[in-house]
Amino acid sequence: MIVEGYFLKYRDVIWSIKGCYHPDGYAVAIPRLFNGVKIKRLNDALEVVRTKFSNLLKYVDEIGFNVPLVPLNESEILDPFNAKIFNNRVREFLRFFNGDVGITGSYLYLGKGNDMDFLSFKPEHYYVLEELRKKGITKPLSTVEESEIETLDYSSFKILKSKRILEGIFEGRGYTFKIVQCEKFGPVREVKEFEGYVRILKSIKPFTIPVKYLVTDNHGNEYILTSFRTRFTELLPNMEIFIKGKILVRDEFNDMDLDIAEIVKLKSF
Template sequence: MLEGEVLFYKGLGWIVKGYQHPGDAIVAYPRYDLFTGGKLGHHELKWLTEFMKNWDCIKRNVPLVPLAEAVKPIIRMDERVAYLLSTLSKLIKSKGEEIEISGSSILASSNPRDVDVIVYNSTFETVSLLEELLNKGVIGRASEQLVITEYLEKHSSKMSLENYFKLKRDTILHFTLARAHVNVKLVARSRGYNYCVDKVEGYVSYNGFFKILERITAPLIPARYLVKVGGEIMEMESLREVYSELKPGEYYMMGGIIEERRSGRVLVPDHGVVIPK
């Protein structure tokens, strides 16, 4: 499975993380209670430790859902959400099966005002088409109020509103279509792997300045950049949508890590906070 996909297990909705998984399990985090249809609170995640296991591939404890017991849900969408996905698919000239709803939209698909969408097998052509559609006004740019709402719902505990606006200025991943606010994630892959793709040999914490020299794959996820950390040039990789549209320039990172992978040293911001200079 791939980043952002939803699976059901033990009465919960789980969000898949990343694109590499152990052979008999899936790396995924619990987010929703299927019985109440609501999001899990922090106090409800205390029992999560029973699913936490060390995966040597990434040298970290992560929640692992047994592959044999995970269920890929069949989504019965509200007709307005189905229309929105069909329209978006035609606009970006994608195949219908490559576009899925995700997040809370899975459980609340009868309310199409805020829809999380993932476009798998995205390419730079997908990015260009979205930019063209926004510039022509075919789809609407996210208003300041929509960006504030997104910030309050997902990012207010980690960064200031001012910094969030700097990160999401000129975003192409939030827009309005068919009277709905669409939050889209462009995932470059079409499938995940049930084995270790890029093994982590070790890692160290990183707090400090870094400079983005150029985008490599961003805003496609995994979003990769060429960065300078101190006097060293390395890649930075993020699976988070909020860090997939960063522009070249100076930033400060708190709570990040530098992984020693077989492929080289990689700066990873996903567990920390990136602050524009």
């Protein structure tokens, strides 16, 4: 099973696998390391695809738009759960979780990095992170890099990042912890534009990816906010958010996908 958090090496480029749905023989993935340069923004990665790998772009019903499909039979799969770990700080952090946690990000594809990125399939690991924060073993993040800013404005990004348990600092080094719990969304039947405020009525799945929140707009219409990105985890009920983006109309629900939104901005929480 290859999902969000795994990486590929294809045509001398390191690709980051995105989401949970992947057509047989392919992975939905975007460039992460291209010509030795790390690509952090989604839009920048997609621009590389459009200019250098446009032949990979295909429409996928379950996603609702064109995405890069990387052929697995021409790729090397980088498995977070089989990575060799030499860094003592990484090893020490992993000891809190009794195994079952993979190392992803630059430690997976380069063997080194400034920040530590972890992958888990177990929701209970979130409560371990909570305990580590309560005991002061980890600390909240207080700084934001300009290269990280995308979709969310600076102020919203910084506020959410500082309150998040899934991100923080351990022994002076930043970490991101991604817990993946895949589910089937079904095909996209229609795509609609949306611009306005929504309020979170319920956090359905706030810390496991894909996250899901029940929201309502100013007219009483209900949607499900979804995302595969850590920046949209741990949102709370009653948060008001301005969104300019798209609604993916599916058989079971109206999917307001934050990952393809143009603007996401907190009003209050």
